[in-house]
Amino acid sequence: MRKAIQRVFAVSVLAGAVAYGVAAQAADAIKIGIAGPMTGANAAYGEQFWRGAQQAAADINAAGGINGKQIELVKGDDACEPKQAVAVANRLVDQDKVDAIVGHFCSSSTIPASEIYAEAGKLQITPASTNPKVTERKIPTIFRTCGRDDQQGVVAADFILDKLKAKKVAVIHDKDTYGQGLADAMKAAASSKGVKEVLYEGLTRGEKDFNALATKIKASGADAVYFGGLYAEAGILVRQLREQGVNAPFISGDGIVSADMVTAAGGPQFVKGVYMTFGADPRAIPAGKEVVEKFRKAGYEPEGYTMYSYASVQAIADAMKATKSTDGVTLAKWLKAHTVQTVMGPKAWDAKGDLKVSDYVMYQWDDKGGYAELK
Incomplete structure (x- = not known):
């Protein structure tokens, strides 16, 4: 024992x-x-x-x-x-x-x-x-x-209006704190320079069909499309715009800084010419x-x-x-x-x-x- x-x-x-x-x-x-x-x-x-x-x-x-x-x-x-x-x-x-x-x-x-x-x-x-x-x-x-966002929104607005010389800007966001906040920051910066958006719409994260939205953008006569959101939706949206013949410049923020943007868009041919704001390349x-x-x-x-x-x-x-x-x-x-x-x-x-x-x-x-x- x-x-x-x-x-x-x-x-x-x-x-x-x-x-x-x-x-x-x-x-x-x-x-x-x-x-x-x-x-x-x-x-x-x-x-x-x-x-x-x-x-x-x-x-x-x-x-x-x-x-x-x-x-x-x-x-x-x-x-x-x-x-x-x-x-x-x-x-x-x-x-x-x-x-x-x-x-x-x-x-x-x-x-x-x-x-x-x-x-x-x-x-x-x-x-x-x-x-x-x-x-x-x-x-x-x-x-x-x-x-x-209130910093990169200004950089984007200056580029869209001063470099691209856009007069009709469609502003799209993903209804998220980041995406809508960024879109609103760019919109405010553009407004301060005398340009009001021709379209302001939100899309839903996770959706795959933005053709109805693409049709709206086309009908607005936008000569630039700004998107506040992430690559998963940005890639689909830019592809469906191009498929509908909308070739206006597509501009977004740091939410699309990933090679997965190409995958989401369905190939490099759809991201060609897309612009984005991001910090100076850390690499x-x-x-x-x-x-x-x-x-x-x-x-x-x-x-x-x-x-x-x-x-x-x-x-x-x-x-x-x-x-x-x-x-x-x-x-x-x-x-x-x-x-x-x-x-x-x-x-x-x-x-x-x-x-x-x-x-x-x-x-x-x-x-x-x-x-x-x-x-």
Whole structure:
């Protein structure tokens, strides 16, 4: 009986030691949640987020980590759905115990999720959410490494009116926080220059037939079509416009910065000549040359938001190293007072968590399914 008790005691001690070891190991890691659409129609952006964060974590860990601790990434799939984003945020905070968050992608996901992160005192940096409301709600712990819709909307309007010389602009959006917000920003900028849209319509995400809308656009006599939304709908819309003989320039924003735009459109012949606003190509920035080459050697092209995600992890790491803290408010105060050197060059933030300098430019897609900055 005594031997049996001793065996049970020994097993209990061993189990306790293992549990302690696991807990100690977890405590020795800096956990960063990577939240975005890992599945669904916009999964290409989730892949960009994850790839960028993975490489950043690998490089930082190889250099000694953060104050001697290694970075551990935790994936959160919100599928660009607000309710799912809230569930993801709660899980990352309560179950996964993350120390900071990179994400989300869609502004409609970022906004409700940010309330949860803020309440938990977690630093959140979104590489892609551009709706002004993201940083206009006096939440101290939210930042972005991208610009805002009211910045890229102005760039798009200037291009449409001054370069394309359009007089009749049809404005289409996807009824989402990001898409409609971007469309409204461009519309307001165009209106300030004396041009009122000839058509303002919303479409529904996930639908595949926009022929009725294409007919409306054709009937409006639009000499330019502006779309606020993501590549899944943009690709279908531009193809159906072309199939109906509408060859007016098609212009959109950073929601179509993915090779999947070509797939959604049904081939490069349909995206040829499409314009979009996006930040200056991060793959061409000297500070990120070495990292870009790493990606390419591994067979991955770091397009879209890949480098934005990498830079977001860098910002989190630098703030934690400097403050020796994981408290979101402490990290936020440090970031608002310091410039961070990233793969996208130096980044600095204002009191709202917005970048002090935005670098939106125009791009054009070609008949091979690629895009390049207009000079």
